[in-house]
Amino acid sequence: MKKVTKEVYLKWYEDMLFWRKFEDKLAAAYIQQKVRGFLHLYNGQEAVLAGSLHAIDPKKDKLITAYRNHVQPIGMGVDPKRVMAELFGKGTGTSQGLGGSMHIFSKEHNFYGGHGIVGGQIPLGAGLAFADKYQGNDGVTLCYMGDGAVRQGSLHETFNLAMLWNLPVVFICENNGYAMGTSVARTANHTDIYKLGLGYDMPCAAVDGMNPVKVAEAVHEAVERARKGDGPTFLEIKTYRYRGHSMSDAQHYRTKEEVEEYKKIDPITQVLDIIKEKKYASKAKIEEINKRVTDRVKECEKFAEESPFPEKNVMYDTVYEQEDYPFLSHKL
């Protein structure tokens, strides 16, 4: 694995802080009704992405996930201004404002969404890996899902074929403890999700998802296995979301104390503590990073605010339409 150097720690700190603040801004914009529809935030889970990105080559490896999907495309190189604009429903957004929160997508950046159907992205992830294998590329697909998604039949059908066809894919369950308001313990007789791989003879492991180093090591091993033709891996990365499932969640299913316990092992704080302990950056340098993050988030907000809404015709241009259908008023 690439060494985890001082530069990597500083990058992790800045990236994760930016993702956190970017989403804090989205939460505020949601309350102001500038962002509408659903909004599922990733606060607390950032180390899963930071560690994963350290272990892949974004030029050839692919990411696909569910609807908690705002920061992954940014990590893969999509301009965050365009991500925020998408959430604001603006024409400058990644999908011209037509997708919104759950559907960020950028094929150019190897980010394949953004999927609202729980477990729907699992077979698609295997399909991306199949394409790479079929075309003789040596790319690997990281296919993320929540702990709720592992109870879908699509996971089992996909695991079977992915093993049978020896596909270059890493299945990653981000176990944040809950599927909406339902804890893992309430939906299964055992809580070791990674063991679902055993039934398919798929290499599998549980990983500490609050620590980017642990995530990077596990993902690296899995990616290398896939790249050299040894097939899929299933990782259960144990993490936690600080915010509710979406913006409309009264969170009666957990205590404030539980959330506070996890904040004690917050991934950003853990990385910052190491930076301080190893004297990787002075106080002034850390403050400089913090300011840069605040400024970048403001820039994104300004861009999204000032961008125009999409032209009406865009709505019609991107849906299937029968050429000779007679009753379309915009065509008259």
Ligand SMILES: Cc1ncc(C[n+]2csc(CCOP(=O)(O)OP(=O)(O)O)c2C)c(N)n1
């Ligand atoms: C097939 C399907 N069933 C139900 C839903 C409603 N739903 C949306 S999110 C969700 C919970 C999923 O939880 P998890 O997979 O743990 O992901 P997390 O939200 O924790 O990231 C449910 C049941 C859905 N979108 N799709």
Ligand SMILES: [Mg+2]
């Ligand atoms: Mg969950």
